[in-house]
Amino acid sequence: MNLKKVILLIAVAALLGTSIFAAGAKEDVSKPKEVTLTIYARAYTFAQDAPWVYAKAELQRRHPDINFTFIEEGFGWADMRTKFLTSAAGGSPPDVMMTDIIWLGEFVDSGLLVDVTDRVAKWDEWDDVVDAYKDATYWNGRVYGTWLNTDVRVLVWNKDLFRAAGLDPEKPPKDWNELHRMAMQATNAPHYYGFGFPGTLEDESVMKFYANLYSNGGQILTDDNKKAAFNSPEGVEAMSALIDLIKAGATPTSIVSGKASDIDNGVFQGKFAMASMTKAYGLARDLIPGITPEEYKNRFGLAPIPHAPGGVPATMSGGYLLTVPTGSKHQDLAWELITIAAGAENQFKYTAARGYVPTFKSLMARGADYVEVDPFFSVILDALPSAFFRPSIPEWTEISAEVQNVMQALILGRMDVKEALDLAAKNVDKILSE
Amino acid sequence: MNLNKNQKETIRGYLFVAPVLLLLFLFSLYPLFKTIYFSFFDIRLASMNRKVFAGWKNYRLLFTRVNPSFFSQILPATVYYVVGSVAGQIGFGFLLAILVQQKFVKGREAIRAIIILPWVVSGIIIAISWRFMYEPRLGVLNYLLASMGVGNPPTWLNDERLVMGCLVVANIWHGMAFSFIIQTSGLHSISDEVMEAALVDGANGFQRLTLIIIPLVRQFLVLNLILTSMATINSFDLIFAMTNGGPMFKTEVISVQMYHRAFGFGRLGEGSAIATIILLMNLILTIFYMRMNKNQSEGGDG
Numbered sequence: 001m002n003l004k005k006v007i008l009l010i011a012v013a014a015l016l017g018t019s020i021f022a023a024g025a026k027e028d029v030s031k032p033k034e035v036t037l038t039i040y041a042r043a044y045t046f047a048q049d050a051p052w053v054y055a056k057a058e059l060q061r062r063h064p065d066i067n068f069t070f071i072e073e074g075f076g077w078a079d080m081r082t083k084f085l086t087s088a089a090g091g092s093p094p095d096v097m098m099t100d101i102i103w104l105g106e107f108v109d110s111g112l113l114v115d116v117t118d119r120v121a122k123w124d125e126w127d128d129v130v131d132a133y134k135d136a137t138y139w140n141g142r143v144y145g146t147w148l149n150t151d152v153r154v155l156v157w158n159k160d161l162f163r164a165a166g167l168d169p170e171k172p173p174k175d176w177n178e179l180h181r182m183a184m185q186a187t188n189a190p191h192y193y194g195f196g197f198p199g200t201l202e203d204e205s206v207m208k209f210y211a212n213l214y215s216n217g218g219q220i221l222t223d224d225n226k227k228a229a230f231n232s233p234e235g236v237e238a239m240s241a242l243i244d245l246i247k248a249g250a251t252p253t254s255i256v257s258g259k260a261s262d263i264d265n266g267v268f269q270g271k272f273a274m275a276s277m278t279k280a281y282g283l284a285r286d287l288i289p290g291i292t293p294e295e296y297k298n299r300f301g302l303a304p305i306p307h308a309p310g311g312v313p314a315t316m317s318g319g320y321l322l323t324v325p326t327g328s329k330h331q332d333l334a335w336e337l338i339t340i341a342a343g344a345e346n347q348f349k350y351t352a353a354r355g356y357v358p359t360f361k362s363l364m365a366r367g368a369d370y371v372e373v374d375p376f377f378s379v380i381l382d383a384l385p386s387a388f389f390r391p392s393i394p395e396w397t398e399i400s401a402e403v404q405n406v407m408q409a410l411i412l413g414r415m416d417v418k419e420a421l422d423l424a425a426k427n428v429d430k431i432l433s434e
Numbered sequence: 435m436n437l438n439k440n441q442k443e444t445i446r447g448y449l450f451v452a453p454v455l456l457l458l459f460l461f462s463l464y465p466l467f468k469t470i471y472f473s474f475f476d477i478r479l480a481s482m483n484r485k486v487f488a489g490w491k492n493y494r495l496l497f498t499r500v501n502p503s504f505f506s507q508i509l510p511a512t513v514y515y516v517v518g519s520v521a522g523q524i525g526f527g528f529l530l531a532i533l534v535q536q537k538f539v540k541g542r543e544a545i546r547a548i549i550i551l552p553w554v555v556s557g558i559i560i561a562i563s564w565r566f567m568y569e570p571r572l573g574v575l576n577y578l579l580a581s582m583g584v585g586n587p588p589t590w591l592n593d594e595r596l597v598m599g600c601l602v603v604a605n606i607w608h609g610m611a612f613s614f615i616i617q618t619s620g621l622h623s624i625s626d627e628v629m630e631a632a633l634v635d636g637a638n639g640f641q642r643l644t645l646i647i648i649p650l651v652r653q654f655l656v657l658n659l660i661l662t663s664m665a666t667i668n669s670f671d672l673i674f675a676m677t678n679g680g681p682m683f684k685t686e687v688i689s690v691q692m693y694h695r696a697f698g699f700g701r702l703g704e705g706s707a708i709a710t711i712i713l714l715m716n717l718i719l720t721i722f723y724m725r726m727n728k729n730q731s732e733g734g735d736g
Contacts, residue, residue, distance in 0.1 A: 082697045085479045089702075106700075110480030190571065201680055254570045254592045256681045271571070398699050405501055408681050412594060427501060 032067040035330055037337060040084055041098035042320070043074030044282075050349035051148060055341035059333070066333075078202060081397070084325070088112050093325035095334040096341075099145060101136060101319055102203070106394040108139040114324040117143045119335050125343050125360070133359040136389065137321060147359035148342045149351050150319030151278040152383045153211060154376075155303045156264075161186055161273040165194075172274075172303035176212070176241045179274070179306040183250035186273035194250035196263040196272035197242060199411045203390075204260035206403045207316045208276060212238035214314035214388045215307040221399075225391050226432055228425035230403065231418070237308070239417050243410050256411045268300070276305050278318075281374040282354035293375045302376035304383050317387035319359075352377075357384065395431050402427045466713070472706035479700035492707035502683035502691065512667070512687040514598050515605070519666045522606035524658055527613025532647070534614075535621050546618070553611030561675030564604040565591065591677055594684045601685055605672055609665070613658050620654030621647070656727040663719050667712060688712055 039052065046052055056070050073094070075083055081103055087093050099107060107113050120126045120143050126134075133150060137143050159169035165186040173179040183194025198205040209230075210220055218234030221227065229235070245251040255263065264277040268287045277283070284296055291299075307313045322338040324331050340346060344360045351358045352373040357380055358364060370377035390396060406420035415423075437445070473492055477485035497504050534545050552560065567574045568590035579587040590600050624647065632642050648655070670689040673679065679686035679694065686694075688708060696705020 078698070085700055086697065089479050089482050106480060110478065112480060199681075201678055252570075252589075254589045256592045257677065401699070402501070405683070412681060414594075414682065423501070 032065055034069065035066050035333060036069040036071060037096065037330060037334060038071040038073065038094040039096045039098075039337075040073050040075065040080060040087075040094040041096075042080065043076065044354075045098070045148075045350075046072050046074045048350075048353055050353060051341035051346045054346050054349070055337055058340045059337050062336070063333075077204075084112075088325060088327060091327060093327040095324065095328040095330055096338060097323045097325050098148065099321045099323045101150075101321060102390050102392045102396050104137075104139055104144060104321065104392045106396070107323070108142075108144050109394045112325055112327075113144045114326050114328070114331055114335075115142045115144060116146075116324065116335060120146065123339055125339070128344060128360045128362050130359055130361055130364065136392075139392075145321035145323035146338060146342050147347075148320045148322050149347065149354075149356035150317055150359050151356050152317050152380060152387045153207060153276045153278050153305060153315045154280070154379055154383055155274060155276050155305050156267050156280045157274045157301045157303070158267050158270060158272070159299055159301055161192060161270060164188070165273065169301065172301055173306045175306050175309045175311075177309055180241075180245060180248065180250070183245055183274060184248055187250045189249060189252070192271050192273065193252050194273045195245050196251060196255060196258070196266050196275040198258050198260040198263045199256040199408055200259050201401065201404045201408070202259060203400050203404075206400060206407060207318075207390075208242060209239055209403070209407065210388070210390065211276065211305050211314050211316045212241050212308065214316075215305070215311040217308075217311060221391055221428075221432075225393050228399075228428040228432075231421035231425040235421055236418050239407075239410065239421060241308070243417060246411060247413075253411055253413075256408055276315075279355040281376070282356075293373070297375040302379040304379070304386070313383075313386040315383050315387050317357075317384075317389055319357075355380070357381070398431050399428050402431070469706045469709050469713075472703055473710045475703045477701075477703040477706075479697065479702045482702065485703070488703060492704045493711075495704055496707055496711065502679075502686050507683045508686055508688055508691050511598060511683070511685055515602060515673075515685075515687050516663060516666045518599075518602035519605040519609065519669075520659065520662050522602065523609040523613045523662055523666075524617075524655065526606060527610045527658070528617045528655070530610070530614050531617035531621055532643070534618070546614075549614050550611045552608050553615075555608075557608065557669070557671035558675050560604065560608045561672045564600075564607075565676055568600055592681060594681055597677060597681065597684050601673055601676060604676065605666070605669070608672065609662065612665075613662060616654050616658045616661075617651065620651030623654075624650050653727070656723055660720055660723045663723070664716050667715055667719070688715070 041052070052070075052072065056068070060066075060068050071094075073083070077100070080098065081100070084093065084097055084107075093112070097107075097113075099113070104113075120137075123146075126146070129147065133147055137145055137147070155172055157169075157172055162169040165182075165188075167182055167185060173182045179195065186192075186194040197208045213220065213230055213235050216234040216238045218232050218238060219229050222229050242251075246253060246255075258266075260277070263272060263275050264280075264283055265287055266272040267275045267277070268284050280300070280302060281296065284291055284300060288295075304313050305315050322342050324334045324338065328334050344358075344362055347358050347360060348363050348366065348369070350356065351363070352370050355374050355377075364381070367378060367381055370381075374380075390400070393399075402424040406415065406424040409415040410417060410420050472485075474488060474490075475485040476488040476491065502508055530549060533539065534542055534549070539545065566572075570576055570587070570589040570592065573590070575590065576587040588596055591597050628646060628650070629642065632646050637645065668689055670693060673685050673687060673690050674693065677685045679690045689712065692705050692708040692712065695701050695708060
């Protein structure tokens with residue numbers, strides 16, 4: 001091949017290449033940009049319009065130049081944390097992570113969440129967030145997400161089982177003594193039992209103990225979070241109040257493998273006369289299709305968790321933040337999706353539908369709107385001032401597991417309460433000292 | 435470079451196996467060495483880039499932790515689960531294979547297909563099904579017991595004395611089909627002439643089983659033993675979905691403990707140390723079985 005031919009070939013190739021590039025560039029302008037956003041959240045959040053369906057549609061409306069693909073992965077509580085940690089370790093975390101407030105310290109300390117302090121400052125709804133909840137989004141002085149919802153545990157009782165036991169269906173127990181007496185009276189073993197609480201290895205199992213603990217003047221850890229404090233005399237009484245229900249036969253030992261959802265559902269299915277739970281109305285609607293607020297009010301009741309005799313009302317609070325993982329390739333869009341999903345308008349729809357608690361001042365003031373959807377919403381709101389949070393320290397998962405382990409031994413009657421709590425406290429101290 | 439024919443053949447041979455060796459390295463050897471490497475570091479799942487050399491600490495923690503204790507809880511649970519499952523799966527699989535092999539059995543292919551069904555079902559589905567069977571109030575078992583007049587039926591998975599037995603039964607049901615397939619192949623390898631000769635010599639059923647069938651299918655039994663033992667030591671899904679190691683660590687076998695440490699608590703270093711121990715257990719068992727088989731083969735030859 002001579003030189004002329006070579007030059008000619010190169011020129012033709014260059015011309016072709018330029019034309020193709022130009023055509024491609026032209027096509028880029030006309031074709032919307034493709035963006036995939038992955039969301040890790042509790043499975044039930046995808047089963048209703050709020051928050052995600054509305055949020056996705058709104059994000060798409062705001063960005064007509066982008067063609068969004070949303071990958072939604074729904075999980076149970078423990079699986080969600082494991083899946084997030086493994087995906088982050090594998091370098092492919094989601095773009096939006098629904099983070100339980102107790103995981104915040106662990107995730108932030110491990111560098112897994114994006115600091116959104118500057119972003120919330122620019123978000124016009126941030127000032128509307130209740131100050132106490134706003135504070136809980138901070139870790140080491142920086143903000144790492146915003147609330148999708150919070151919750152509080154309240155006592156739920158089945159009025160039909162109360163009537164069958166000759167109890168006044170409108171009068172729930174107020175303290176541990178009344179709870180014990182009424183649970184005994186409402187028990188018709190093995191058909192149904194007076195009181196249920198979960199015993200399987202999950203955080204929700206020990207929440208019942210923590211509520212009793214705070215009610216009795218105790219606390220989970222010392223103020224500096226350096227040592228266990230739940231094995232105090234107040235702690236022993238708090239745990240005994242639960243274990244005595246098993247000894248008395250008002251709670252079956254089979255709860256040792258009962259998940260919180262099994263126990264909570266059991267109240268609506270007539271297996272337990274009472275249990276403390278969150279999102280009661282959402283569960284009732286899931287289990288009894290077509291139940292109206294009026295029917296719900298006639299068949300079930302909500303009241304504050306019975307307190308320690310001479311103690312204070314106490315309940316446990318939790319909830320989820322929506323966060324942006326550091327490995328997200330679309331952090332701005334992910335944050336925008338979060339502000340829509342967790343914004344006041346969407347949060348109202350989501351929390352009202354499931355019986356959760358909002359975190360915006362403007363929504364707290366809309367109690368009447370909530371009561372229209374959930375007739376017992378005022379009970380939930382009234383419980384808020386007595387709500388306690390678990391420490392969201394990085395070691396929490398292991399600490400909680402130690403208490404869960406001894407609680408199983410107590411449910412099965414294999415240990416004495418003091419001995420069990422001391423053992424758990426010893427292990428917790430070891431974890432905290434590492 | 436001048437290569438003779440043999441050298442060219444050798445190189446060609448290596449080239450043919452190279453893709454498989456590469457895959458083996460990528461998906462088996464590399465993760466294996468990485469796991470052993472991780473087992474000597476304090477490394478968290480949440481922050482894998484921040485690892486600190488820990489020496490034998492992760493191994494020491496496994497053997498010195500009190501709740502659950504390796505020697506009084508994890509190891510006994512693992513041995514119970516493995517021995518019970520392996521004995522049951524091979525025993526029942528072998529028995530079924532012999533029964534189905536009998537000449538009077540009609541519709542053998544259909545029966546084989548039915549027996550194999552549990553094996554092709556996912557472990558999680560099996561676990562959910564068995565959980566329902568064992569459910570104290572609504573489960574099939576207690577329904578049957580109640581209908582037979584048993585007033586206070588067991589709570590199965592909630593009873594620390596029964597729970598491991600319940601898991602073993604479920605696992606035998608799940609894995610028996612695999613033994614059935616292997617033992618059926620073994621029985622097929624025995625020629626009809628041998629069995630006919632035994633009949634002519636007047637050997638009864640028990641003698642044919644112990645003196646002819648078992649010695650002739652020994653290789654299949656050993657293979658079955660190795661594969662089933664390894665699968666059971668490593669098995670995780672059934673226990674995880676049925677009991678998650680509880681109650682009170684009664685079903686916390688070593689594979690479940692590995693999951694809890696590595697993924698539940700995010701202590702990847704500890705999880706890797708447990709995985710290395712599981713690997714050693716598999717290795718010891720395999721060497722033991724292979725030696726046993728070798729000794730018996732040599733004994734038989736002499």
